[in-house]
Amino acid sequence: MIKSLEVIIAITILFSFIFLIFxxxxxxxxxxxxxxxxxxxxxxxxxxxxFRSLVDDGNTIEIYTSIYDYIDVPYGLSLCSGYTNDCNxxxxxxxxxxxxxxxxxxxxxxxxxxxxxxAE
Amino acid sequence: xxxxxxGFTYILIVVILISLITLLxxxxxxTPYVETIAPNLTNNYKQELNYLLDSNxxxxxxxxxxxxxxEFIRSHNYEVKICTIIDDGTxxxxxxxxxxxxxxxxxxxxxxxxxxxxxxxxxxxxxxxDYNSDKKISYYLEIQNEKTKEISSxxxxxxxxxxxxxx
Numbered sequence: 001m002i003k004s005l006e007v008i009i010a011i012t013i014l015f016s017f018i019f020l021i022f023x024x025x026x027x028x029x030x031x032x033x034x035x036x037x038x039x040x041x042x043x044x045x046x047x048x049x050x051f052r053s054l055v056d057d058g059n060t061i062e063i064y065t066s067i068y069d070y071i072d073v074p075y076g077l078s079l080c081s082g083y084t085n086d087c088n089x090x091x092x093x094x095x096x097x098x099x100x101x102x103x104x105x106x107x108x109x110x111x112x113x114x115x116x117x118x119a120e
Numbered sequence: 121x122x123x124x125x126x127g128f129t130y131i132l133i134v135v136i137l138i139s140l141i142t143l144l145x146x147x148x149x150x151t152p153y154v155e156t157i158a159p160n161l162t163n164n165y166k167q168e169l170n171y172l173l174d175s176n177x178x179x180x181x182x183x184x185x186x187x188x189x190x191e192f193i194r195s196h197n198y199e200v201k202i203c204t205i206i207d208d209g210t211x212x213x214x215x216x217x218x219x220x221x222x223x224x225x226x227x228x229x230x231x232x233x234x235x236x237x238x239x240x241x242x243x244x245x246x247x248x249x250d251y252n253s254d255k256k257i258s259y260y261l262e263i264q265n266e267k268t269k270e271i272s273s274x275x276x277x278x279x280x281x282x283x284x285x286x287x
Binding site for chain 1: 164
């Protein structure tokens, strides 16, 4: 009786461990897909003069909303002068566990858009 | 008491086994997970070069473009090598951002030459333009991070291979 209970507990612990390992593997693939998807959206948007104009004006809210419909994960955005200086940040809190960062540099405007996603 | 201790044998074996596997995984994975951004940086260069070439650019624009990307990528802790040759029909623009001082083109400089005066093929680092071919652009960008052992490069001759995903 004790042996049976022991075996059940041992198997439960073992399966919990295996479950945790397999749960973590797809998470990395999802992160990679999200990254590619967001970068493709930024590449497409970078061809639009209207979007570049928003970046030039530093209109962070409009930039955020213009890509909102295409990104199906929670995200935040920062628009920086130069590479990483003087950034306007929207929807990114310090306590978020950032999992993905996608930067896109606009050479003619000397500004960088940085999109960050996080684990909930 | 003795039977109770004996009763936990399997559980103890499983816990020890899990601990050993976890330890082994942690030891093998000696470098912490670093987000790979190198492909994004090279694609960013390609995309913006495409945007520049769609405009009426000058030699100064091209030089500024390469200079800004050179510094942008270096700001992400990557070593950068860029070469660009652009043939606009009358002039040929050559940019050297490879870290190597060449005879006629210093590092971080762009020169222009008249096409009519130089009816020869141009070969420069990984950039090559055949005078008689229809190819008008040749560029090569290589970036690497010594710390994370990340290397990414992109080589292009035209921009028809851009594959955008419509959102």
